[in-house]
Amino acid sequence: MSRHSSHSSRSAAPCITLYDLKSASPQPWAPNIWRIRFILNYKRLRYRTVWVEFPDVEATLRAIGAPASAARSDGRPIYTLPVVVDPTRNPKAPHILSNTNNIAEYLEAAYPARPVFPEGSRALQTLFVHYIQEVFVKPLLPIMVPLSHQSLPERSQSHFRGAPGYPASPHAHASFQMLPPGPQREQAWLAVKEQFDFLSVILDKNVGDGDGIVACGHEVSYADFALCSVLIWIQRMAAQDGWMRIREWNGGRWVRLWERCKAYMDEY
Template identity: 65%
Template sequence: MAPPLILYDARGQSPSAAPWAPNIWRVRFLLNYKRLHYRTFWLELQDVERELTRIGAPPSAIRSDGSPVYTLPVLVDPARNPAKPKILSSPNKIADYLESAYPARPIFPEGSRAMQAMFVHYIQEVFVKPLLPIMVPMSHHRLPDQTQAYFRGGQGPAGTLVGPQREQAWLAVQEQFNFLAKIMDKNNIDGDGVVSMGHEVTYADFAIVSILIWIEQMAAHDGWARVRTWNGGRWNRLWDRCREYMDVR
């Protein structure tokens, strides 16, 4: 058997805690959907730059002063050349690579790459923004103690929203879900009314469900209990369509 692909992921509060980071879940979905042989390499967030530098991973961005930024996910594919494996950063680049290198079970139906790229950009840059004041502090509190201490040294995230502020934040989140539901409802005419491309799950759906997993992991009772009922239960149906690709290895 060929050596497994390696997905670098962020460790939660305990070794048994389920992964939660949306950008990394997008890649995990692809690996599971394509039925690829892979394993997870767990990292503490404070160790990301050191470890990714050690393995020669490309930076995910460059700061204005020219210094590199290293973030997860990173995927290592030793299958073609174990002595010099392919190492990729950023979920979109990883998705393009997996689709080209492992074309079986495609996640980009023919002619859909540009539209899906625009859709995922919207999810990343617009749709998720109202969630950040709620989810980022909650995610910080679910990190291992030493990782929390590391980020507190750099001031860390703002405090968790409570009371009316929290309810107002969830209303802003619901507005984004309502808008997205109206767009996706157009598939009721000639699709199944659940997935973004009409009939089969694609990268766009994985981008949405990755956000749903983040909410479910960090705010199961306060967040996911709301979201799963919005828009006539659409998001719960989408979750169920993608459930078989939620394995963690």
């Protein structure tokens, strides 16, 4: 569903607001934000999206009273997306949350129907998600960061480059240079495939007790959304060079996971 679609029924009453990254792409792609979008869709919660360019993130989040998501070594706060504002339970004092994992925990506690943390799975899912964001994605960064930077509006690109008038972002990757076609790019994709192969072996351990596709038995969960968010990132930023490769890996496992999560890919 397009992010430009009209949803009059969704605007009739207070609803959750998701702050997402504005880009030149017609569709959202940032994996950490997609994890929250998946949860909102899965739990069938009403929400709308506010799109923010990178140079405006800190000012926008300060203006709404959002907490910082982290701190620099000198103690100065760091403001990042996603942020969620939930006025539905108390319109006079809405809950305002930052940090993807904190938001996920809040949504699960505040809206327990259709849980994304099946009973007894929270610790292992947390470990799984930590692996996805700290280990699994690392080989992807030299490929995906330049592609993602290229998809940003020029003002956001300038912000990351530290052009005059736009101070350099503290989150800027060391290099936005695209990997050239040839051995260097193929070596990068080989390192990515090693992580996919490893994860495929792990998920195969569920065969028999589960369907071998999702992380927790037979039903999708937060762990699957974390992984599928990375697949969305690749599909939208590297459809030909990346997604066409990955859909063939491990016997088509990742396409099957995509299909399991597809029902929760709405973009409001």
